[in-house]
Amino acid sequence: MPADGGIGASTKRREDVRFLTGNGNYTDDINANGQAYVYFLRSEMAHAKINGIDTSDAEKMDGVIRIFTGEDFVEVGGVPCGWEVTDRFGNAMQEPRHPILAHGKARHVGDPICAIVAETLEQARDAAEAIELDLEELPAVIDMKSALAKDSPKVHDELESNLCYDWGFVEENRDAVDEAIKNAHHVTTLELRNNRLIANPMEPRVAIGMFDRTTDEHTLYTTSQNPHVIRLLMGAFVLGIPEHKLRVISPDVGGGFGTKIFHYAEEAFCTFAAKAVNRPVKWTCSRSEAFVSDAHGRDHVTKIELAMDKDGNFLALRTDTHANMGAYLSTFAPSVPTWLHGTLMAGNYKTPLIYVNVKAVFTNTVPVDAYRGAGRPEASFQLERVIDKAAHEMGIDPIELRRQNFITEFPYATPVAVEYDTGDYNATMDKMIEIADLAGFEKRAAESADNGKLRGIGVNCYIEACGIAPSNLVGQLGARAGLYESATVRVNATGSISVMTGSHSHGQGHETAFPQVIADMLGIDASQVDIVHGDTSKVPMGMGTYGSRSLAVGGSAMVRATEKIINKAKKIAAHLLEASEGDIELKDGQFTVAGTDKSVAWGDVTLAAYVPHNYPLEDLEPGLEETAFYDPANFTYPSGAYACEVEVDPETGKVTIERFSAADDFGNIVNPMIVDGQVHGGIGQGIGQALLEQAVYDDDGQLISGSYMDYAMPRADDVPFYTVDHSCQTPCTHNPLGVKGCGEAGAIGSPPAVVNAVVDALRRAGQDITHIDMPLTPSRVWQAMQS
Amino acid sequence: MTQVTMTVNGKAVSGEAEGRTLLSQFLRDGLGLTGTHVGCDTSQCGACSVHVNGKLVKSCTMFAIEADGAEVSTVEGEADEDGTLSTIQQAFQEHHGLQCGFCTPGMVMATKSLLAENPKPTEAEIRAYLSGNICRCTGYHNIVKAIMAASGQDVSAIAAE
Numbered sequence: 001m002p003a004d005g006g007i008g009a010s011t012k013r014r015e016d017v018r019f020l021t022g023n024g025n026y027t028d029d030i031n032a033n034g035q036a037y038v039y040f041l042r043s044e045m046a047h048a049k050i051n052g053i054d055t056s057d058a059e060k061m062d063g064v065i066r067i068f069t070g071e072d073f074v075e076v077g078g079v080p081c082g083w084e085v086t087d088r089f090g091n092a093m094q095e096p097r098h099p100i101l102a103h104g105k106a107r108h109v110g111d112p113i114c115a116i117v118a119e120t121l122e123q124a125r126d127a128a129e130a131i132e133l134d135l136e137e138l139p140a141v142i143d144m145k146s147a148l149a150k151d152s153p154k155v156h157d158e159l160e161s162n163l164c165y166d167w168g169f170v171e172e173n174r175d176a177v178d179e180a181i182k183n184a185h186h187v188t189t190l191e192l193r194n195n196r197l198i199a200n201p202m203e204p205r206v207a208i209g210m211f212d213r214t215t216d217e218h219t220l221y222t223t224s225q226n227p228h229v230i231r232l233l234m235g236a237f238v239l240g241i242p243e244h245k246l247r248v249i250s251p252d253v254g255g256g257f258g259t260k261i262f263h264y265a266e267e268a269f270c271t272f273a274a275k276a277v278n279r280p281v282k283w284t285c286s287r288s289e290a291f292v293s294d295a296h297g298r299d300h301v302t303k304i305e306l307a308m309d310k311d312g313n314f315l316a317l318r319t320d321t322h323a324n325m326g327a328y329l330s331t332f333a334p335s336v337p338t339w340l341h342g343t344l345m346a347g348n349y350k351t352p353l354i355y356v357n358v359k360a361v362f363t364n365t366v367p368v369d370a371y372r373g374a375g376r377p378e379a380s381f382q383l384e385r386v387i388d389k390a391a392h393e394m395g396i397d398p399i400e401l402r403r404q405n406f407i408t409e410f411p412y413a414t415p416v417a418v419e420y421d422t423g424d425y426n427a428t429m430d431k432m433i434e435i436a437d438l439a440g441f442e443k444r445a446a447e448s449a450d451n452g453k454l455r456g457i458g459v460n461c462y463i464e465a466c467g468i469a470p471s472n473l474v475g476q477l478g479a480r481a482g483l484y485e486s487a488t489v490r491v492n493a494t495g496s497i498s499v500m501t502g503s504h505s506h507g508q509g510h511e512t513a514f515p516q517v518i519a520d521m522l523g524i525d526a527s528q529v530d531i532v533h534g535d536t537s538k539v540p541m542g543m544g545t546y547g548s549r550s551l552a553v554g555g556s557a558m559v560r561a562t563e564k565i566i567n568k569a570k571k572i573a574a575h576l577l578e579a580s581e582g583d584i585e586l587k588d589g590q591f592t593v594a595g596t597d598k599s600v601a602w603g604d605v606t607l608a609a610y611v612p613h614n615y616p617l618e619d620l621e622p623g624l625e626e627t628a629f630y631d632p633a634n635f636t637y638p639s640g641a642y643a644c645e646v647e648v649d650p651e652t653g654k655v656t657i658e659r660f661s662a663a664d665d666f667g668n669i670v671n672p673m674i675v676d677g678q679v680h681g682g683i684g685q686g687i688g689q690a691l692l693e694q695a696v697y698d699d700d701g702q703l704i705s706g707s708y709m710d711y712a713m714p715r716a717d718d719v720p721f722y723t724v725d726h727s728c729q730t731p732c733t734h735n736p737l738g739v740k741g742c743g744e745a746g747a748i749g750s751p752p753a754v755v756n757a758v759v760d761a762l763r764r765a766g767q768d769i770t771h772i773d774m775p776l777t778p779s780r781v782w783q784a785m786q787s
Numbered sequence: 788m789t790q791v792t793m794t795v796n797g798k799a800v801s802g803e804a805e806g807r808t809l810l811s812q813f814l815r816d817g818l819g820l821t822g823t824h825v826g827c828d829t830s831q832c833g834a835c836s837v838h839v840n841g842k843l844v845k846s847c848t849m850f851a852i853e854a855d856g857a858e859v860s861t862v863e864g865e866a867d868e869d870g871t872l873s874t875i876q877q878a879f880q881e882h883h884g885l886q887c888g889f890c891t892p893g894m895v896m897a898t899k900s901l902l903a904e905n906p907k908p909t910e911a912e913i914r915a916y917l918s919g920n921i922c923r924c925t926g927y928h929n930i931v932k933a934i935m936a937a938s939g940q941d942v943s944a945i946a947a948e
Contacts, residue, residue, distance in 0.1 A: 016880040019888025020872060020895060022822015022862035029821035122807070202826045202834060202889040202923050254824070254889030255923050287827035507887030507924045677883045677929060684926025708831035708921070716917035716927040721910070721945055746926070 006520040007737075010673035013512040015505075024252045027206035027223050032280035035208065036065050038273065039124035040266065040283070041114040042292065043106030045137050046364040046701020047153070050104060052134035053114060061130060063123030065277050068115040068269070070103030076272065079265050080237040081329040082229075084478040085338050085360070088168030093360070095164075096156040098328035100238070100265045100272070106135065107155055107327035108364050109703055110292025115269055117277055121284075140701035144301060144322040144361040155327055155362040164325050164334065164360035169342040170416060177355035180316035184307030188390035194378045195774045196299035196324065196695040197688075198711060199371045201506075203254020204285040205294065209270030213278065219247045220271050225256040225504050226544020229481070231536050233263040233331070239272055243536075246271075250534040253506035257685070258370040259294045260506070261546045262331035266293070291706045296695055297371020299324035300337060304382045306351075312396045314405045316353040317345060319382065323360045323368075330369035334360060339477050340375030340465070346414035347383045348425045348461045348639060349405040354415045364701045370546065372685055372747040376464040384460035384752035388759070389770050398756075402461055403429065410730075418465060420637045422730035425461060428663045429641040432459065435723045436643035436661035444645070444658075445764070453647040455658070456761025460642055462749040466741035467552030467636035467732070484631035485549070486541045487557035489518070489565050491624035493610035495603035497522075497529045499561075502542015503554030504534050508678070508743065510550060513671045517555060517737065521562050523588040524602055540627060548741030551670060552636050552732065559736045560628035568624060569605050575616045576600050576608060636732045636740040640664035644753035648761045653782025655691055655758055661723040662749060667731040667740035675742045679724045682746020688714035689747075690754035694775050712775075791855050795820065796864030804851035810844075811835040813851035814861060822862040822892050826921070833920030836893035837861045843900035845919070862892035865899070875899055875937045882942070884933030886924035893920050898934050907938050 005011055018024050055067040079098040086092060102111045114131055118124035139153045146152055147162040155162055168174060181187055208221040218241055224230050227248040234248075235241040253260060266283050273281045285293065300323050307316040323337035342356035373380075391398035406425045413419045433439075441457050448455035468474075471482035488500040499518060503510060515529035532538050545554070566586060573591035574581040583594045592599040608615055609624040645659040662679055669675050692712035696704040705711040731738030751774060758776050762769045762785060772784045792801040795818060802817040814820045814837070823846055826834035835846040838860040865873045872880065875898050885891040894917070901908060901916045908916065913934050914927070922930060936942045 012880055013883065015888070016885060017872070019885055019891050020862075020876040020879055021866050021870075022820070022892050024822070024888050026821075026824070026889065028825075029815075031816075122805070200923055202832060202887065202921065203824070204826065252888065254826075255887040257923070287829065287832070509886070673883050677886060677925060680926035680928040681886065681924045682926070684928075685923070687926075707829045708827050709829055713831075713921050713923070714926075715914075715921060716931060717911075717914035719927055721931070722926065722928055 005526050006516055007670050009516060009671065011512055011516055011526065011671055013509045015509065015511045026203055026252045026254055027208065027221050028284050030208060030221055030251070032208060032210055035280035035282045036117050036119060036277060037121040037124050038115050038117050038270065038281050038283045039121060039128050040112040041116065041128040041131055043102065043109060043111040043113055045106060045135055046109050046140035047138040048106045048135040049138060050102060050106060050113065051136055054132040055114065058116065058127040058130040061123065061127045063119035064127045065117045065119065065279070068101060068273065069113070070099055070101040073100040074103065076100060077238040079263060079268065079328065080233050081334065082233065082331045082480045083335040084480065085165050085167060085334040086478060087165040088171050093165040093334055094159045095329060096159055100268050108366050109701055110366055111327065112265060115273065117273055117281055140364040142363055142365065142697050142699060142701050144324055144363060147361050147363055148359065155364055162362040164362055167338050167358045169338070169356045173353055173355045173415065177316045177318050177353045180353050181305055181307045181318055184315050185310040186308050186394060188306045188386055188393050189303065190386045190389050190771060191303045192382060192385060192771060193773045194298045194300040194302065194381055195689060195693065197297045197371055197693050198291060198695050199257040199259035199294065199297055200713060201255030201257055201260060204287055204290045205260065205264065205266065206284045207267045207270040208280060208282045209274035210280045211275040211278065217245050217247065218271050218275065219249065220267060221249050221251065222267050223253050223260055224250040225253065225260045225506060225546055226542065227504065227534055228502060228536050228542040229544050230263050230267060234268050234271065238268045247537045250504060253504070256506045257372045258297065258374055258546060261544065262295050262369055288707055291711065292366055292703055295330040295367045295369035296326065297368060298378060299368050300378045302382050304386045306386045306390050308390060308394065312394050312401050312404060314349055314351040317351050319345065319356050321358045323358050324365065325360050325362050326365045326367035327362065328367050330367035333367060333369040335479070336370050336375040341379045343416050343418050344376050344379035344463065344465060345383060346416050347380065348407060348463050350407050352415060365697055372682065373744040376744065377748045377751060380462045380748050381752050385755060385771065388756045399429065399459055418635060421634060421733045423637060423639050423665060424728060424730050425639060427728040428639060428665050429461070431663035431725055431728050432641035432643050432661055435663060435725050436659065438643065441645070448647050454650055454761040454765045456646050456648065456757045456764060458644045458753045458756025458760055460749065460752040460756055461639065462745065463637055463639040464744060464748050465635035466548035466638055466744065467632050467735065468547030468549045469635060470633060471631050481543065482631065483543050484629050485543055485554040485557045486627065486629045487554065487561045488540055488625065488627040489558065489561040491565060491606050493607050495524070495528060495606040498532055499529060499558060500532045500539040501554050501558060502539055502544065503550040504545040508545065508550060509671065509674045513674055514555065514558060516670055517558060518562055521566070522602065523586065548743040551737065551739045552735055552741045553630060553632055555737055555739065556735045557628050557630035560630055561626045564626035564628060565624060571620055572605050572608050572615065573600050576605065576614065633734040636667070638664060638666050638740040638742065638745050640745060640749055642749040642753040644757040646754065646757040646761055648758060648781060650765065650785065653778040653785060655776055655781060657687055657720050657754065660720060662746065663728060664726045664742065664745050665728045665730055666726050666742045667729055668738040669726060670739065675726055676724050678742045679746045680722055682744060683722050683750045684714050684719055685747045686750025687719055687754060690751040690774050690776060692718065692775050789852055791851050793854050793857050793859055795859045796861060806850065806852065808851045809847050810849040810851050810854050811846035814846060820861050820863050824889055824892055826889060831921065833893040833897060834890050836896040836920065838896060838900065843897060862895050865895060878933040878937035882929050882933040882936055884925065884929045890920060890922045894922065894930060898937065902938055907940060910935065
């Protein structure tokens with residue numbers, strides 16, 4: 001491994017300097033000359049008919065520039081959904097209109113009804129208090145199963161019901177799965193809930209809209225993981241602005257975790273209003289507002305059945321899930337419980353028959369969409385929980401039950417439509433057993449017992465599909481976008497390089513890791529390479545960062561563009577060296593003629609490209625800049641084995657995480673330090689889901705856990721040091737770097753490990769407990785122990 | 788509007804503030820010191836942590852006029868004039884104690900305060916001290932490790948990297 005640069009080095013992050021000194025440039029740090037501020041007056045009711053809005057007093061208040069209501073957006077497109085799911089009967093999902101500002105009805109607490117644009121934020125807020133809303137409260141639809149009852153009130157009156165779709169996968173397997181389950185030696189059944197979460201990146205969302213009347217150009221600064229996607233969705237489907245008149249910039253972004261993928265109404269509003277009032281318009285979301293306006297995550301209610309023969313071989317798997325969509329369809333919402341969930345139900349196992357049924361349901365809650373892992377954590381959690389229960393019921397060691405059902409030959413086509421290219425699940429299991437020191441568990445358990453604590457251990461595996469995604473495949477599955485990535489490598493005359501990438505860094509360290517790749521390919525110092533991202537006017541096109549795709553897809557585009565650069569540079573070098581192009585080799589930043597001592601330096605070649613006095617002009621254009629688009633041939637399939645050790649206090653039910661170990665296979669690794677950090681962060685969020693976090697709605701649709709006072713974010717004293725390892729590497733076979741992606745693994749692999757550990761601790765104490773729903777709060781664990 | 792005067796990072800500054808203007812707002816909007824971040828509105832996240840008269844304060848819990856005449860330090864004052872990072876800042880970079888960077892200014896200021904009070908804190912003491920600062924990216928592993936390293940403790944035995 002190189003010491004301090006190139007692929008495989010734990011290069012320290014260059015972006016840290018500006019973040020550590022307070023010089024980051026986040027969207028809220030940006031202020032436009034003459035900017036006005038917008039405050040959104042949001043519905044305090046979950047479901048209400050809007051009978052009237054009286055803004056007359058508010059309009060007269062100091063500083064008020066204009067007050068907008070849903071009426072102002074009747075002629076404007078609604079917030080679009082980027083994925084159409086076809087139900088199991090061949091029909092398109094039910095897709096309601098999502099207006100920029102509520103019109104006719106408000107459908108969740110937090111649904112924006114009015115937007116007050118004023119000289120200052122305080123004046124806008126003061127004016128909001130003077131608006132008289134005549135709202136008629138309607139019965140709220142909150143519980144998913146009740147929402148599907150025939151007599152349920154409807155979230156959208158124009159739709160037939162609250163059912164978005166009833167999806168079956170693989171529908172042709174339905175009868176065979178039913179039959180296999182009916183005839184199996186043993187069927188383990190588990191009902192569980194994957195708790196509703198709020199992503200909570202520490203930077204709240206911000207949008208600043210600007211309009212230049214002299215050029216007719218709109219600019220939107222926004223806290224997005226994918227500014228080009230926002231440009232496409234908002235320009236084409238909401239406001240009707242062509243791409244060349246719309247620039248979207250996402251500067252430093254303070255974390256995303258999925259919730260900053262989506263196109264939000266506030267972005268469209270600020271862009272629209274900047275033209276309407278002829279002023280830049282800025283919106284900064286407060287945290288309280290974020291709780292009721294950022295898309296939430298997870299919220300599945302599932303029944304899973306695993307059929308086995310007498311030896312514990314998996315025969316069939318059947319799942320029945322209700323997935324909450326919330327009040328409107330957020331950008332990728334329909335894909336999460338379907339194509340990002342059903343396709344992963346094989347997990348690491350050779351279960352021959354699988355059937356997944358998902359009913360997506362509208363409720364009077366905030367829209368639900370992708371959150372770190374997006375569908376894959378939901379798949380992994382139910383599968384690894386049911387296997388743990390099955391092991392207990394069958395009297396087989398949980399590790400051995402997994403091993404005996406592992407897929408061991410690759411490529412492997414699962415019965416749920418995906419083909420795993422590589423993996424070695426026994427290797428990661430072995431590594432996990434080693435780093436978790438499973439051999440020492442009993443001793444530690446005895447020590448815990450001496451201290452009056454119950455110790456338990458939970459293990460699990462995971463697999464995920466990353467590097468999203470082959471465009472032709474996702475197109476068939478309903479995606480309304482391609483999922484390639486682009487990169488432009490611009491070599492300057494003196495040899496330094498600017499790389500324009502469509503990937504977006506909001507904590508992942510692209511500014512450090514991406515130059516490692518390019519520098520490695522060219523044999524130059526990484527300090528010669530800078531990454532440019534997050535601006536549609538600088539980067540040709542981009543699908544952004546999510547689904548652990550940046551290196552696997554964006555990095556591959558960079559590699560392809562750099563290969564083109566090398567090809568052209570070799571032609572120039574061959575001319576300068578008066579040699580045949582085929583004899584030119586590039587090593588350590590020098591072009592040499594094979595078998596001779598003739599060479600020319602990288603910088604001399606790049607200079608020749610821009611000062612082409614001695615240059616093959618008849619055959620080659622001057623300049624050295626190349627663009628590549630990379631569309632992956634398949635998903636990538638990171639996998640791993642995790643172990644969690646907990647102590648449960650039998651007096652209080654409080655769970656503490658004593659040890660957490662993760663053995664991952666991410667294929668090749670560019671920057672191990674950054675990969676470790678990604679896994680740490682994912683585990684932290686997974687522990688948060690397992691022990692602490694839950695978005696709770698009451699029956700009236702009020703979000704009870706609507707601030708950090710009530711929504712328990714993991715803090716430093718809730719988690720231990722983690723032991724992580726990624727030395728098991730089966731490189732991806734279909735991208736040039738052999739990388740798989742590491743951003744979501746921790747959040748996918750950790751919740752089942754924690755829950756398996758707590759159940760194990762209670763079982764060892766003689767309790768007949770098979771499951772506790774997340775989050776495993778002290779009161780839930782204590783109550784389970786009393787029952 | 789009231790005229791507020793204070794010393795920020797060693798420089799005398801003044802500006803206008805309403806009675807309801809928070810110190811965090813005054814620093815960001817009034818003085819353009821945008822290193823101090825606002826991550827919540829209930830004084831829970833700690834991203835806006837600064838020092839007021841040497842004491843760690845969440846600047847969203849204080850009105851600007853309450854800081855009239857005070858000595859305020861923010862993250863912008865932590866590195867040397869020539870840009871050399873402080874020991875704490877260097878440790879955060881060396882041990883990858885930050886990802887998106889949004890909570891980082893608060894973490895740096897909290898660490899400075901912790902190490903002033905307790906120059907060699909244990910892991911448990913660090914974790915307890917940081918309970919007022921939320922990070923969503925790092926799972927805290929490398930933050931705790933960086934703070935131990937900044938306090939001169941050997942962190943080579945701590946797993947990972």
